[in-house]
Amino acid sequence: MLVGLAKCFFMDDISTGLDSSTTYEIIKVIQQMVHLLDLTVVISLLQPPPETLELFDDIILLCEGQIVYQGPRENATDFFEIMGFKCPGRKNIADFLQEVTSKMDQKQYWIGEQHMYHYHSIEKFVVSFHSSYLPRLVQDNLLLPNSNIVNGEVVKTGSGLSRWNIFKACFSREVLLLKRNSPIHIFTTIQITILALVISTIFLRTNMNHKSILDANKYVGALFIAVMLVNFNGMIEIAMTIKRLPTFYKQRELLALPGWALLTPNFLLSIPISLMQTGLWTSLTYYVIGYAPSFIRYLFSWSIGYIMTIVV
Numbered sequence: 001m002l003v004g005l006a007k008c009f010f011m012d013d014i015s016t017g018l019d020s021s022t023t024y025e026i027i028k029v030i031q032q033m034v035h036l037l038d039l040t041v042v043i044s045l046l047q048p049p050p051e052t053l054e055l056f057d058d059i060i061l062l063c064e065g066q067i068v069y070q071g072p073r074e075n076a077t078d079f080f081e082i083m084g085f086k087c088p089g090r091k092n093i094a095d096f097l098q099e100v101t102s103k104m105d106q107k108q109y110w111i112g113e114q115h116m117y118h119y120h121s122i123e124k125f126v127v128s129f130h131s132s133y134l135p136r137l138v139q140d141n142l143l144l145p146n147s148n149i150v151n152g153e154v155v156k157t158g159s160g161l162s163r164w165n166i167f168k169a170c171f172s173r174e175v176l177l178l179k180r181n182s183p184i185h186i187f188t189t190i191q192i193t194i195l196a197l198v199i200s201t202i203f204l205r206t207n208m209n210h211k212s213i214l215d216a217n218k219y220v221g222a223l224f225i226a227v228m229l230v231n232f233n234g235m236i237e238i239a240m241t242i243k244r245l246p247t248f249y250k251q252r253e254l255l256a257l258p259g260w261a262l263l264t265p266n267f268l269l270s271i272p273i274s275l276m277q278t279g280l281w282t283s284l285t286y287y288v289i290g291y292a293p294s295f296i297r298y299l300f301s302w303s304i305g306y307i308m309t310i311v312v
Contacts, residue, residue: 196284
């Protein structure tokens with residue numbers, strides 16, 4: 001769900017069934033995405049541990065359908081301390097924020113004289129919050145360095161990731177897919193080797209004559225079989241490419257990744273594989289079949305085979 005064009009995410013109690021360490025790792029990743037990609041994420045957690053709470057930039061405290069506090073995390077305890085309630089050093093801040101608005105647990109956090117204590121209702125907290133400087137502080141935090149205000153709305157400018165980082169991410173994914181599909185490439189390499197040996201024995205020593213049409217037909221037949229084998233060898237790649245098209249269309253239409261970033265790594269990684277396969281085929285068949293013995297023509301034949309593989 002995090003991979004897409006959406007800039008706002010609303011997550012409800014995502015720590016259910018998770019231990020505190022896993023919850024911390026997940027929130028840490030989300031925090032990095034927020035800061036790097038300029039996202040807005042609102043998360044509700046059930047009694048988060050202190051190290052997880054410290055990853056949040058702002059806190060929204062809701063009680064009885066009203067906002068008791070909304071602002072920076074580090075100012076939350078200061079607001080309630082102004083109201084006469086202090087969080088003990090041994091107490092988890094998340095538990096304190098939940099209990100300070102409760103009628104049963106509020107009294108234990110009172111820092112004034114006990115005979116002066118009286119229950120502070122939710123309405124009183126709300127009125128005190130709106131009359132404080134904190135709402136203005138929240139509005140000031142919306143004026144981000146990479147933002148502009150147009151008709152009273154924040155318009156964010158600037159990209160989250162550079163082109164180089166996008167290319168590295170796509171290249172790493174292609175390398176991972178190449179490792180996963182390594183059995184297919186190994187199979188095609190073995191297939192080319194066996195077929196090259198078979199073809200080289202079928203057209204063995206065809207260099208006895210180069211003047212008759214019958215001799216030319218032998219070379220044309222050898223070239224035709226080479227082209228057909230290259231085409232059949234590319235059929236496996238076609239099936240793999242078609243299978244990946246839905247992901248490509250989704251990321252392109254959502255503007256998550258540009259088309260060049262998805263295609264360039266695939267093209268670059270296909271170069272060494274194509275060179276190896278065409279070089280293996282040309283080396284095993286060229287001199288055995290009896291093409292022109294010039295080394296320059298051998299390299300030219302290898303280049304033509306490589307171009308055919310790339311095109312296919």
